[in-house]
Amino acid sequence: MTLASPRRRFGAVLALLAVPWSVQTFAGGRPPSFVFAWGLANVDPVGITFLWDFLFRYTRGLPAYITAWPLSVACYLLALASAAAGTVGREDRRVTAGLLAAAGVAALTLSRGFSFQPGRVGWPLGTVACWAVAWWYYARPFLADSGAD
Structure with a gap:
């Protein structure tokens, strides 16, 4: 197998x-909210809250699982820097x-925390995407080289 x-x-x-x-869906037909690495996007009302605003303006009284969001972003940014070094x-x-x-894992923790709230489900798309990229571009070639694939 050739390495990308x-x-x-x-x-x-x-x-x-x-x-x-993470994508949050709500009971009762409320439009979903989307948590990206760069911020939170709402559909109704339409609006974007950037991560740095969320962290430095709106952090009082937030549940502990929310800290998984900046942690996941920090890990992601370090991975991006490592890939750029490549x-x-x-x-x-x-x-x-x-x-x-x-x-x-941190993005999964965030989605899990959202899912414990009544009438809300957090779908961990970032977890699936991060793990898919890690598997496809990084783990799979190593396994193929070692003969384990």
Whole structure:
């Protein structure tokens, strides 16, 4: 199996910015909310709250599971930096894969926390996406090289 180029791996990690970390659906037909790595997007009313605003303006009295959001973003940004380093030959693919896996776990914690609220379900799309990129671009080639695949 051939290893994806560093630019392709970087592009895959960068594309995760377009994937919601968590999608919250609500009972009663209320439109969903989308939590991205960069912020929170609401459909009704239409609005965007960027992560830094959320952290530095609206953080009083928030439940503890919300801290999983910036933690997942920190892991993701470190993975993105590691993948970017790969474009100049300086990436340790194990580090990038581990950071993507950690970002996925933190995003799962966020969605799980949302799901404990009555009438709300958090769908962990970011977890699936981070783990898929970690598997496809980082773990799978190692397994193929070792003969375990």
